[in-house]
Amino acid sequence: MNSILVRSGVVALASVVASLVLAVSIVPALGGTVDGNAWMMCVLCPLLIAWPASAYTFWQSDRLKSAHRELARTHAQLAAAHRRLAEKASRDDMTGMLNRETFFARLDRSRRRSDRGTLLIIDADNFKAINDNYGHLTGDEALLLIAEAIRSGVRSGDVLGRIGGEEFGAFLTGAGEQEARQVAERVRREVESISFQPKEGQMLPLTVSIGGTVCASEATVPELVRAADRLLYEAKHRGRNRVIIGKAPVSRAA
Structure with a gap:
């Protein structure tokens, strides 16, 4: 005033x-x-x-x-x-990773910016048995430990998402087959080294199977996902707790 x-x-x-x-x-x-x-x-x-x-x-x-x-x-x-x-x-409530929709949207944007990279699909082994034998709260604890191990195993700048109940996606930006294999093996070892005790004095091993596909420049996101899924199922059938990396077949119009 x-x-x-x-x-x-x-x-x-x-x-x-x-x-x-x-x-x-x-x-x-x-x-x-x-x-x-x-x-x-x-x-x-x-x-x-x-x-x-x-x-x-x-x-x-x-x-x-x-x-x-x-x-x-x-x-x-x-x-x-x-x-x-x-x-x-855009985040999964439990793990804090990208949810399924946002992960695949980010993957699509990354593919538009650059043809290089590798898609990993990471699935927790025998996870239903953990929920059935120890309850879903214990299963959630195990899932959080696995999610943290995945974060530790990938590189800074890689895109991570929870794309299913116990299934995760990782897009390794710019990674070729050799580097993707190294990252995927590091993730597998990180999970394998978790000391998980669902009950006092009882250790329960945690492992993941990983299918990865190197992105071909012509491949679409659905083609990459289908290819990585096939390799993931192959890793499951070959004994779990393993990594299989390959290249995505590209469908071409006649």
């Missing part, structure tokens, strides 16, 4: 000065004289009109600026909340 009074006072004084200058310049030119009443009117009128008018204008201007600042702050908060909600909606 003090700032408004000071600013409006300055405007009022400037108006008084302007009024006096005009009176002194114009009235004699028109053949008149500036007497005491004229001087008083030149001072009082600007003070009575300009001061309250400018004070009201400055007050409204400050309110408008404050409203704009509050609006900008609220907009920023809403944008941040929207980003948080969008991020939450």
